[in-house]
Amino acid sequence: MPLTESLRDDILAAVPSLRAFAISLSGNADRADDLVQETLLRALANIDSFQPGSNLPAWLFTILRNLFRSDYRKRRREVEDAEGNYAKTLKTQPSQNAHLEFEEFRAALDKLPQDQREALILVGASGFSYEDAASICGCAVGTIKSRVNRARSKLAALLYVDGAEDFGPDETVRAVIGGSGG
Amino acid sequence: MKDLKSQASKNTTPGKGGLTPEIQSRIGHQLRAMYDDVVRQGVPDRFAELIKKLDAPGATPQVENDGGTNDNHGRD
Numbered sequence: 630m631p632l633t634e635s636l637r638d639d640i641l642a643a644v645p646s647l648r649a650f651a652i653s654l655s656g657n658a659d660r661a662d663d664l665v666q667e668t669l670l671r672a673l674a675n676i677d678s679f680q681p682g683s684n685l686p687a688w689l690f691t692i693l694r695n696l697f698r699s700d701y702r703k704r705r706r707e708v709e710d711a712e713g714n715y716a717k718t719l720k721t722q723p724s725q726n727a728h729l730e731f732e733e734f735r736a737a738l739d740k741l742p743q744d745q746r747e748a749l750i751l752v753g754a755s756g757f758s759y760e761d762a763a764s765i766c767g768c769a770v771g772t773i774k775s776r777v778n779r780a781r782s783k784l785a786a787l788l789y790v791d792g793a794e795d796f797g798p799d800e801t802v803r804a805v806i807g808g809s810g811g
Numbered sequence: 812m813k814d815l816k817s818q819a820s821k822n823t824t825p826g827k828g829g830l831t832p833e834i835q836s837r838i839g840h841q842l843r844a845m846y847d848d849v850v851r852q853g854v855p856d857r858f859a860e861l862i863k864k865l866d867a868p869g870a871t872p873q874v875e876n877d878g879g880t881n882d883n884h885g886r887d
Contacts, residue, residue, distance in 0.1 A: 637862055644858050649849035662857070669858060673865050734841045753839055754846035785834045 632676050636685075640672060643686050646755060647693055653750045654697050656739050664700070668693040684761060691765045694747060737787040741780050748776035749784075 647668060651661035671692050672679075679688055738746060744766075751762040752773065759777075763770045 632865075641854055641859065641862055644854045645850040645852065646846075648852070648855075649846045652849050653846055662855070665858065666861065669861060673862070731841070731845065734845065738842075738845075749842065750846070754842045781830055781835060781838055784838050785830050789834050789837070 632673065636676070636679075639685050640669065640689070643689050644669075646686065647689055650690060650750060650755060651693060651697070653738070653754065654694075654747060656735065664693055664696055667696055671696070686755075687757065687761045687765055690751070690755070690757075694765055698743075733788060734784075737784050740787060741783055745776045745780035745783065748773050749780035752777050 644665065647665050648661060651664040651668075652658055655661050655664065668689060672689055679685070738749075741749070747766060748762060751757045751765060752759060757765065759770050759773050763773045766773065
C-alpha cells in the first residue's frame with residue numbers, strides 16, 4: 630500500500646519499541662540506532678509489499694530482526710562493549726544497586742544463544758504472541774515456546790543459582806552450557 | 812510475617828523447566844524494565860526527521876496540489 634499519513638504515523642509510533650528490540654538484541658545503543666534507521670529505510674522503500682490491515686509492528690520487527698541476523702554473520706558482536714555503552718542510553722540513572730542488578734541481567738542476556746534471546750525478548754518484553762513471534766523469526770510456534778523456556782532457564786541459572794556470582798561471566802556460561810548440554 | 816513466609820515458600824516450588832514462579836516473574840520483570848526504559852525515550856529526532864523527509868513532497872508524488880497542471884493528470 631502507498632505511504633499514507635496514517636501509515637507513516639503508525640511507523641513512527643513503532644520506533645520506540647523497535648529501538649528497544651534493537652538494543653536488547655545487540656546490546657549496543659549506537660548499533661541499535663543504525664539498525665533502526667536501516668529498518669525504517671527498508672520499510673519505506675518496500676512499503677508496497679506491506680499488506681494493509683496486517684500487523685505493522687510484526688512486519689517492522691521482522692525487517693529489523695533479519696537485518697540484525699545478516700549483520701551478525703558479518704561481524705561478531707562486541708560483547709565487552711555492551712555494558713558501558715548501554716548504560717549511556719539510559720535517561721534516568723538507576724540507583725547503584727538497581728544499576729548493578731541491571732548490568733548483571735544485561736550481561737546474562739548477552740550470554741544467551743541468539744535464537745533464544747530474540748524469542749525471549751519478543752514474547753517476554755515486546756509482548757508479541759507466540760504466533761507473531763514465530764512468524765517474525767520464521768519458525769514454528771512450538772520452536773518459539775521451547776526457545777523461550779530454555780532462555781528463561783538459562784537466565785535463571787546465570788543469575789540466581791547459588792554461587793554463580795563466584796564465577797566470572799564466561800566461566801558461568803561455560804558451566805551452564807556444559808552442565809545442560811550433555 | 813508468617814503468612815508471607817509460607818506464601819514465599821509456595822512460590823519456590825519449581826515449575827516448568829525447573830524454574831520457580833518467583834524466578835520466572837523476576838526474569839520477566841527485569842526484561843521488561845530494560846526494554847521499557849528504551850521505549851520511554853520515545854522517538855529520537857533523528858528518526859522523526861527521517862520519516863518526515865521521506866514523506867515530504869518531492870520524495871513521494873503528491874496529486875492534490877492545485878490539480879490539472881500535471882501532465883500525468885489527463886491520462887485516463
